[in-house]
Amino acid sequence: MRDELINKITNKQAQAGVIGLGYVGLPLLVEFAAKGFRAIGFEVDENKAKSINEGHSYIGDVPATRLNEMVKSERLRATTDFNNLSDCDVIIICVPTPLRKTKEPDVSYILAAAEEIQKRLRRGQLIILESTTYPGTTDEVLLPMFEETGLKLDEDFLLAFSPERVDPGNPQFMTHNIPKVVGGVTPDSTTAAAHLYSQIVNDVHAVTSARVAEAAKLLENTFRAVNIGMANEMARLCYALNIDTWEVIRAAATKPFGFMAFYPGPGIGGHCIPLDPHYLSWKARQHGFDSRFISLAEEVNSRMPEHVVQLVADGLNDERKPMNGSNVLLLGVAYKRDVDDVRESPALSIIDRLRAKGAKVRYHDPFVKELRFDDAHIEGSGEPLSSVPLTDDELRSADCLVIVTDHSDIDYQRVCSVAPLIVDTRNALNGDVRRGSKARIIRL
Ligand SMILES: NC(=O)c1ccc[n+]([C@@H]2O[C@H](COP(=O)([O-])OP(=O)(O)OC[C@H]3O[C@@H](n4cnc5c(N)ncnc54)[C@H](O)[C@@H]3O)[C@@H](O)[C@H]2O)c1
Incomplete structure (x- = not known):
């Protein structure tokens, strides 16, 4: 046959x-x-x-x-x-x-x-x-x-x-x-x-065997989840120590062997990285095995949206503004750059948390025209949102702008020159873009 x-x-x-x-x-x-x-x-x-x-x-x-x-x-x-x-x-x-x-x-x-x-x-x-x-x-x-x-x-x-x-x-x-x-x-x-x-x-x-192929896929994505978890932990540590995480990673990445750069972010999203490791840990449990790396990575990664909201609160606090009633504009809601996929996107959890604290949330995403929370598989509440145009008025009236997804086709220089306070979770505003900017920028 x-x-x-x-x-x-x-x-x-x-x-x-x-x-x-x-x-x-x-x-x-x-x-x-x-x-x-x-x-x-x-x-x-x-x-x-x-x-x-x-x-x-x-x-x-x-x-x-x-x-x-x-x-x-x-x-x-x-x-x-x-x-x-x-x-x-x-x-x-x-x-x-x-x-x-x-x-x-x-x-x-x-x-x-x-x-x-x-x-x-x-x-x-x-x-x-x-x-x-x-x-x-x-x-x-x-x-x-x-x-x-x-x-x-x-x-x-x-x-x-x-x-x-x-x-x-x-x-x-x-x-x-x-x-x-x-x-x-x-x-x-x-x-x-x-x-x-x-x-x-x-x-x-x-x-x-089929089992080897099944396990290989889960190893690949668990490897990513664990390493992103480590980068996220490092980012939080660097924030506490007032060290630039991105500069640290750039420096470490000059080593030509034994290091592979992974980057922090607002949390993991998509249909793969947040989910696949659970397939492996579930199977592990059937065999009385506790997959500790997977649990730890999940714990660290799933706390990132909470950390981002804390950065927003800190930034507003410095301006003597409460979160309650402040206008917060998210730039990007897709789970990663240049895609329209919002499955498991950390933006959804961030919006949910901001709203729970009374912030008035809007977003701009050139790939995602509408955001419905029932699609998001989160226990989220609230009304659906539509992407707003990224006008100067919109940028100016935001008490805080949060870059959640670093889509390519955004004029970050203009964003920096108009928005007063920015939380950048992706290092979208790297050196050249930040130079000469009037905005106060808080980086992950
Ligand atoms: N999206 C990725 O980047 C990616 C990468 C690698 C692996 N995967 C894996 O590939 C698989 C598919 O993921 P996806 O992102 O393409 O999902 P998807 O949701 O984009 O597409 C799945 C499609 O299957 C259809 N469908 C559901 N049940 C069906 C049925 N019984 N008969 C016929 N069609 C049916 C749905 O309508 C949908 O169009 C998942 O296991 C995912 O983990 C996804």
Whole structure:
């Protein structure tokens, strides 16, 4: 079965299906179509499927012109009809993997996608899970579901895990030039999945099992969470000691070995770094293991919004202004630079805390027109907000401006010359920009 599928892949006769067309799934679908495969995307959201079929991209990293060209040439389409899964030789699952309120993994989206596959599984198919999850999901959860159909692994179907490493908003690294780790539940599964990805990415790294691939992804993101936690702790220490954190990091980073620069910020956000380590610590607990680095990083990182609000309060206090009734303007609410994603963004927690203290909060973000707190997965309260234009009047009337996201397309020099008090959590106002500024600047 493996060799038949490999031949079909080599000849581009294999049909590729991607389930879940978000930040991960849509770029992947486009990559398959670009490399000559017939690509079909499966969505539960009718609006997304419709938008794709009309050639409209809702993902920043996928240019509408590229998508449109593929739709027009009938190489790519999207559907909400899962019956089309039986036409696919390869099916890749890219659905969300959030946390429950208890911070335990919520694999219900994976299960829902797998049930659709299970109903239609046929001989000759390769199933790959790309959603980030705990080690064991592919062989402990998916394999038994697919074997319930009576079909046999290796004889009838193949199953693998391949973590997604896409970095939305990063123009240097896209799907095709980010090395791809691939681990099959069996050696045949690894071989077929590695062959598939070698058609669309430059560099494939095969490992001996799905579990290794699952764990590798969690190591990568836990590494980031822990190191950002350390940078945040260092920033708070430097603040207490009145030392410039950013200058310290710049100096340390001149060491050409044994140091990798990580930077502090207002807190971590997005669908990955705040969530993924919990998938690992949950699995660890099942085995009576306490993952202490993960807990500590979470503790430090989750306190950063509170620290930012304290900096605002300190700044206002120096001006003899109470937080209650002060105008606070946030510059940037997306979780990172140049993206429109507000999932788990620290801005939401900062706004919530500022409002709880009576501040009147507004924001400007060129990528995020509206902010609804029910989207944010925080226990937040309050009315939705809309981005306000960054006029001189807006800057001048803010008792405090807080730079939460350092989007590129902002004139920071002008911001510095008009706003009276600024809390800069991203070092957006680095040396040259600050020079000659009239604003009082408090840096993280
Ligand atoms: N966003 C990132 O930067 C990133 C990077 C690496 C890995 N990941 C991982 O990739 C996975 C997907 O993340 P994302 O950011 O693309 O999520 P997303 O929310 O942007 O997209 C997921 C899509 O899946 C759809 N969906 C949900 N259930 C479905 C179902 N049963 N059938 C079909 N479609 C369904 C949703 O409507 C949505 O469009 C997650 O596990 C995430 O941790 C994300």
